[in-house]
Amino acid sequence: MAITARHARYPFLAAAREAVTEAGVELETLVANDEPAVERARERVERALLAGRVDSETPDEWRVNDELLSYPLARILVSLLDSPAAIDKYAAAEAKTAIERLKTDLDSGDELRSTPSASIDRDTLVAELDLETAIQAERDAATAMDDPAWFRVGVGTYLELASGARGDGWRLVNRELVDGTVRVEREELFRLLRTAIRRRVAEGLPFDGLDEDAGIAAELSAQLTDLRRLLSERTRVGEIDFVARELFPPCIENLLQKAEDGIELEGFEQFTLMAFLTGIGMDADEIVAFCAESSLAPAGIRYQTEYLTDDRGTQYPPPSCETLSAYGICHNEDDHWKIAGHPLAYYQERLDAADADLVDWREQAAEG
Numbered sequence: 506m507a508i509t510a511r512h513a514r515y516p517f518l519a520a521a522r523e524a525v526t527e528a529g530v531e532l533e534t535l536v537a538n539d540e541p542a543v544e545r546a547r548e549r550v551e552r553a554l555l556a557g558r559v560d561s562e563t564p565d566e567w568r569v570n571d572e573l574l575s576y577p578l579a580r581i582l583v584s585l586l587d588s589p590a591a592i593d594k595y596a597a598a599e600a601k602t603a604i605e606r607l608k609t610d611l612d613s614g615d616e617l618r619s620t621p622s623a624s625i626d627r628d629t630l631v632a633e634l635d636l637e638t639a640i641q642a643e644r645d646a647a648t649a650m651d652d653p654a655w656f657r658v659g660v661g662t663y664l665e666l667a668s669g670a671r672g673d674g675w676r677l678v679n680r681e682l683v684d685g686t687v688r689v690e691r692e693e694l695f696r697l698l699r700t701a702i703r704r705r706v707a708e709g710l711p712f713d714g715l716d717e718d719a720g721i722a723a724e725l726s727a728q729l730t731d732l733r734r735l736l737s738e739r740t741r742v743g744e745i746d747f748v749a750r751e752l753f754p755p756c757i758e759n760l761l762q763k764a765e766d767g768i769e770l771e772g773f774e775q776f777t778l779m780a781f782l783t784g785i786g787m788d789a790d791e792i793v794a795f796c797a798e799s800s801l802a803p804a805g806i807r808y809q810t811e812y813l814t815d816d817r818g819t820q821y822p823p824p825s826c827e828t829l830s831a832y833g834i835c836h837n838e839d840d841h842w843k844i845a846g847h848p849l850a851y852y853q854e855r856l857d858a859a860d861a862d863l864v865d866w867r868e869q870a871a872e873g
């Protein structure tokens with residue numbers, strides 16, 4: 506079986522695994538030769554941890570083979586990170602990207618049929634996830650055969666896949682139950698499939714028996730060091746809950762001003778800004794209001810804030826001063842890096858030293 510673009514776009518499918526096996530590629534050799542798939546694997550995990558998705562920022566740089574082979578390598582890297590939270594985030598990011606691709610495939614109509622080796626249809630994906638008996642489309646004369654609006658999901662499968670979904674609408678008591686199946690709309694089905702993919706990706710992770718000092722794991726030590734550094738920055742955010750823009754560190758103020766000048770922020774810049782604002786206690790509505798006069802779109806803000814805060818209250822802090830410096834975001838004005846090695850720590854220091862009559866921006870905004 507030849508490797509196709511579909512395998513690269515949906516690498517967790519059994520067919521993709523078979524294609525890798527049949528191609529006879531040795532992952533050890535790829536790593537030893539520092540093939541492009543290795544760098545793409547590192548990027549894959551970095552994107553998962555920072556942006557909650559795994560598609561490349563430079564897709565034209567990679568061949569189909571690099572893209573596909575980066576998946577098993579990324580699984581090794583994420584196993585070596587030895588962090589359940591990282592595995593969680595990684596699997597969620599693979600699932601999110603896959604569902605976005607599925608939506609694109611379903612929307613692409615004729616284009617889809619002309620490039621069948623790159624795209625997938627819903628039935629195939631459902632079958633690949635071993636859900637074909639549990640999920641059935643409702644097909645009637647009024648519904649387009651290719652794009653049904655409603656589906657029936659076996660109640661056991663529904664309960665399993667909807668278990669982490671937020672909102673009363675997902676509770677079984679609020680659902681229409683027919684013959685042991687739950688009716689779900691098309692968009693809801695995407696949500697359930699996302700969970701199924703997330704579980705498929707997480708299956709078998711972390712790999713057992715990887716010895717960091719030997720073999721493929723040892724060869725990946727540079728990539729691992731990079732990813733560990735990112736992860737170490739994902740510590741618990743302190744208890745800051747005060748918004749005083751006049752005390753923001755220069756890196757954050759510069760990003761805000763750039764956005765207010767109408768300039769689009771790069772992905773990493775936006776991540777840094779959102780992580781800082783959530784890190785000082787702001788919720789999505791507050792950030793949308795705070796950034797109303799900027800190039801930041803409310804939908805993007807909402808998505809990113811949701812991603813940055815998980816159900817357990819853990820948050821991604823903004824990157825450290827060292828990382829921001831490496832990305833050219835920090836200019837270490839007045840050598841204040843000496844005060845604190847992290848934008849949140851620096852802000853906390855300034856808050857501690859501020860006058861008692863400092864007013865939270867949220868109070869001012871509420872007073873109009």
Ligand code: SF4
Nearest residue numbers: 754756826835842848
């Ligand atoms: S030293 Fe840290 S807090 Fe100060 S501008 Fe640079 S990144 Fe921001």
